Amino acid sequence: MNPSVDPSVIEDLPKAAPVEFAGQWVAWNREQTEIIGHGSTWMDARQMAIEGGSSDPILQKVPRPESVFIGARR
Amino acid sequence: MKFRYRSVISMDSETGAPLLLMRPEIPFTVVGSRGCVTYSALVDTGADNVVFPRSVADQLGIDLSPSHRSEAVGFGGGSVALLCGTATLEIADSTSVLRWSSQVLFSDCQPQDDDVILLGYFGFLEFFQANFDGLRGWLELIANHRLPLDKTISSRN
Numbered sequence: 035m036n037p038s039v040d041p042s043v044i045e046d047l048p049k050a051a052p053v054e055f056a057g058q059w060v061a062w063n064r065e066q067t068e069i070i071g072h073g074s075t076w077m078d079a080r081q082m083a084i085e086g087g088s089s090d091p092i093l094q095k096v097p098r099p100e101s102v103f104i105g106a107r108r
Numbered sequence: 109m110k111f112r113y114r115s116v117i118s119m120d121s122e123t124g125a126p127l128l129l130m131r132p133e134i135p136f137t138v139v140g141s142r143g144c145v146t147y148s149a150l151v152d153t154g155a156d157n158v159v160f161p162r163s164v165a166d167q168l169g170i171d172l173s174p175s176h177r178s179e180a181v182g183f184g185g186g187s188v189a190l191l192c193g194t195a196t197l198e199i200a201d202s203t204s205v206l207r208w209s210s211q212v213l214f215s216d217c218q219p220q221d222d223d224v225i226l227l228g229y230f231g232f233l234e235f236f237q238a239n240f241d242g243l244r245g246w247l248e249l250i251a252n253h254r255l256p257l258d259k260t261i262s263s264r265n
Contacts, residue, residue, distance in 0.1 A: 043245050044128055050115040053126075059223070062148075066135075076223070077167060080145065092135050094148035095223045099119040099126065 051096040061091035109201045111135075113245035114148060132240060132247045136227060139196035139207075140168025147225050151238065151247060155228025162191060162214045170195050172214060189216040196258060197231070199249070206251060207258045208235070 048066035061071030061083035071082030076093045083091040114133040117126060136149035138160065145168065147160075165172050172191040191214045198207040210231035215224065227233065235255035239248040251257075 040243075043243075044115055044130075047112050047115045047130065047245050050117045050128060053117050056117075075163065076145070076147070076161075077163065090146065092146045092148055094114070094133070095225070097116055097118070099117050102118070102121070 051094065053099055055096045056098045058096055060094050060096055061088070062094060063088055064090060064092065066092060109199065109204060109206070109249045111201065111247045111249070113247065115245075130242070130245045134199065134227075134247060136225070137198040137200070138164055138168060138170075138212075139198060140165070140170040142167070142169035144168070144196075144198075149225040149227050151233070152226045152228050153233060153238070155226040156230060157213045157226075157228045158197070158210065158231040159190075159213045159215055159224060159226045159228065161223050161225070162216045165191070165193050165195075165214045168195075170212075170214075190214065191216050206255065208256045209258055210256070 048062070051060050051069065055069070055072055058072050058074060059076045059079040060069045061079040062068065063070050070086050070088050070091060071079040071084075073079045073082060076095070079093055080091060083089075111132075111134040113130040116129050116131055118129045119125070120127045132151040133148045134151060135146050137144050137146040145164070147164075162172070164170070170193040172193045174191060193212055193214060194209060195212045196207060196209050197212070198205060200206070212231055235252060237250040237252060239250075241247070
């Protein structure tokens with residue numbers, strides 16, 4: 035990995051979701067240190083987290099590495 | 109309130125090599141009649157509105173109506189149909205909580221097709237002074253007097 039920013043800054047940020055989750059929704063624990071659910075919709079990811087005992091996850095849509103967000107959709 | 113940027117894995121446009129980027133995504137909670145959910149939402153100074161996927165309104169019991177601004181247009185001219193609803197919104201850090209109600213737009217498209225969550229001007233940025241520290245990956249939000257608080261700033265400790 036070639037960080038575009040100071041590695042010491044990156045180390046202190048909430049972790050990036052691994053590429054295997056690209057295009058999916060993931061559920062992070064409240065500390066944003068661990069992925070506790072995932073799925074093709076946010077409801078799926080949340081349900082997995084709830085079934086694992088976490089009722090209040092933070093849900094993130096993981097971007098695909100090859101896509102660039104520029105405000106456009108479609 | 110201060111929030112860390114989120115790191116995301118991207119790809120170098122020229123070489124295709126893996127690249128870590130930072131984005132000003134913050135935990136953002138939407139409250140409806142059937143519960144609340146927290147998302148990692150992108151603070152976007154170029155967006156006019158707060159925008160969520162329609163599934164959020166459907167699942168949380170937020171009533172929707174046709175928006176007078178019937179579609180969202182982004183770079184390249186593509187458009188997405190929009191619906192309008194009023195939601196209770198919340199941000200929190202380790203010491204305090206801010207909760208208010210605002211009109212929110214919901215993108216009416218197929219699930220997985222356009223799952224964007226944006227915190228734009230109306231309903232969010234209009235209520236804050238936002239300081240983006242792109243070097244260190246911090247976003248500082250300072251509420252202004254226009255924030256229509258439902259819940260007073262409170263300590264979590």
